[in-house]
Amino acid sequence: MESEKIINPPSGFTAFALFLVSLVIAAICFGYHQALPASIILVIDVIFVLPGLVIVNPNESKVLTLFGKYIGTVKKDGFFWVNPCTVKKKVSLRAFNLNGQQLKVNDSIGNPIEIAAVIVWQVKDTANAVFAVENYIQYVNIQSEAAVRHLANSFPYDNLEDETAHITLRGGAEQVSLLLEKELNERLARAGIEVLEARISHLAYAPEIAHSMLQVQQASAIIAARRLIVEGAVGMVDMALQKLSEKNIVELDEERKAAMVSNLLVVLCGDKAVNPVVNTGTLYH
Structure with a gap:
């Protein structure tokens, strides 16, 4: 060479x-x-x-x-x-901008996804660019597509199904871009090409599973929101009981405490407005 x-x-x-x-x-x-x-x-x-x-x-x-x-x-x-x-x-020694086409591949856990990348590159070694490969521009296009496919196969789209994943395509954009840039530089070094920047420009689930995965994401968001609401409600109920006890406003036995906790949790955790009911008798009648 x-x-x-x-x-x-x-x-x-x-x-x-x-x-x-x-x-x-x-x-x-x-x-x-x-x-x-x-x-x-x-x-x-x-x-x-x-x-x-x-x-x-x-x-x-x-x-x-x-x-x-x-x-x-x-x-x-x-x-x-x-x-x-x-x-x-x-x-040419100018920087080239490669806007890769959308590729349909499987992520590391088998989900079909669509992915594309934008790559900025330039020729550093003209002798290798001319003599080491047949057509260095075509070489860049083919190797870039191969690198993007390999990257998509190496990580899950997100951690909904793989909670142990440290890097995901959706959540680890910076890390994924650095890994893509590193792999491209290794692949294109033979042709005297240097990759200046590589970024994921498009990332989505494939159309055939997009609706189902959207429902999974919505369910996860609802569960997370409910968990937060319940934690806050329990904290508020505990604070209310402590304040009532500290200021001796009312003496509550265990049954009345249970009724009060139940009512407060219904009010605080419900997703609709609560209509109050006035009790004109006692708790035991």
Whole structure:
């Protein structure tokens, strides 16, 4: 595998100036009816000078090969002259944004989910990008899809069914993104590609189970809310009994305490407004 070699070729302005001077000389030769020297000068210009002129734009590079041998990479922007026999391949050094398509895969516990990722990448080693793989852009697309699929297979969507899961796709966004970025860098290092950022852009249950899983989530939310309400209600009842006892407002035997606790819990834990009932007798009649 070739390693990148940076070269700095001579300025193209000097070669272009020599080209203009040679054109003037050729014109003078034609003026004096010296066709052969003029023709030789024009052939040299066309074959050796003009093909060697190359322009490198900012954040671009030119990978040069001569008769199948890697010569080097020009990364400095400007106007240069290189060996006219070299093959010049442009490789962009700009950051690329890959908006991956939505993939339907199974998470670690077998639930079908839809997942997609946004990946920002750029070429760091132009020699590997050109010579190590057939098409580095296609290589990035295929390896990115494989990495996203592997990530989805490695973790559950959430911990509703796997309560022991420390990382979930829905709850551990930062950790999942870091793991995806790390795996992509390992996969794309062969092609001289560096991943700058990787984020999950879409995550959802597959349509065939989305409704059922939504019901599970709603049930879990209701249970959690009820648990919180009951804990608060028990605390309020305990506080009420303590206050009544401390201030000697009323003496309650065990049966009256039980009735009071029951009434308070009904009022505090009910999901609808409670209509009070006034007892005009006693608790025992």
